Amino acid sequence: MSGAPFVGVLALQGDVREHVEALETVGARSGAVRTLEEFRGCDAVVVPGGESTTMSRLALIDGWFEPLREARSAGMPMFGTCAGMIMLADQVLDARPDQETIGGLDVVVRRNAFGRQVDSFETDISVPVLGAEAFHAVFIRAPWVESVGSGVEVLAEISDGDRAGTIVAIRHGGLLATSFHPELTSDVRFHRYFVDMVRETV
Numbered sequence: 001m002s003g004a005p006f007v008g009v010l011a012l013q014g015d016v017r018e019h020v021e022a023l024e025t026v027g028a029r030s031g032a033v034r035t036l037e038e039f040r041g042c043d044a045v046v047v048p049g050g051e052s053t054t055m056s057r058l059a060l061i062d063g064w065f066e067p068l069r070e071a072r073s074a075g076m077p078m079f080g081t082c083a084g085m086i087m088l089a090d091q092v093l094d095a096r097p098d099q100e101t102i103g104g105l106d107v108v109v110r111r112n113a114f115g116r117q118v119d120s121f122e123t124d125i126s127v128p129v130l131g132a133e134a135f136h137a138v139f140i141r142a143p144w145v146e147s148v149g150s151g152v153e154v155l156a157e158i159s160d161g162d163r164a165g166t167i168v169a170i171r172h173g174g175l176l177a178t179s180f181h182p183e184l185t186s187d188v189r190f191h192r193y194f195v196d197m198v199r200e201t202v
C-alpha cells in the first residue's frame with residue numbers, strides 16, 4: 001500500500017488516547033472512531049480495554065455489531081486489549097448473560113479471571129515474536145485465555161508464579177489480542193507488530 005494505514009481506535013468506551021499515541025509512534029495514522037462513518041475510513045481497528053459488558057451494551061444500542069462483524073469477515077485486522085480481547089472472542093465465560101461479542105477469535109476467554117487478590121498486577125513475560133527482550137505486561141481485572149482453537153497462535157503465557165502457563169496473548173489470522181494493556185507502557189512492540197500485520201493485508 002502507499003502511505004501509512006489508518007488504524008482507528010473504537011471509542012465506544014475505554015482507554016482510547018494511549019492506543020492512538022502508540023499507533024502513531026509506530027508510523028500508523030490513528031484516531032478515535034466514534035461513528036460508522038469514521039469506521040468506514042479505517043484499514044484496521046483496535047478494540048481497547050474498558051468494561052466489556054458496557055462496551056457490548058453500547059455496541060448493541062448503536063448498531064456496531066453488524067458492521068464490525070462484516071469488516072472482520074472481510075479480513076479487516078483487529079487488535080483487542082483486555083476488554084477488547086473479550087469483545088473479539090467467540091466464547092466468554094463469566095460473561096453477563098446478554099453479553100454479545102464481535103467474535104472471530106476461536107478461543108474461550110474467562111472474564112475477571114485472575115480473581116480478587118490479584119485483581120491487577122504487572123509482570124514481565126516472554127513474547128518470542130517481539131524479540132528476546134521481556135515485555136512488561138500490565139493486567140487490570142484481566143481476562144485469560146482458557147482454551148484455543150486449532151488456528152490460533154499462542155504468542156505469550158505468564159512466565160512464572162501460580163499462574164505460569166496461562167495464555168495471555170494470541171493471534172488468529174488477522175486478529176490479535178492481549179489480556180493485558182500494552183498501551184499503558186512505553187513499549188510499543190505490540191502496536192508495531194499489529195501495524196505490520198495491517199501493512200501485510202491492505
Ligand code: GLN
Nearest residue numbers: 049050051052082083141
Ligand atoms: N474486567 C473487564 C471486563 O470484563 C476488562 C478490564 C479491562 O479492560 N481492563 O470487561
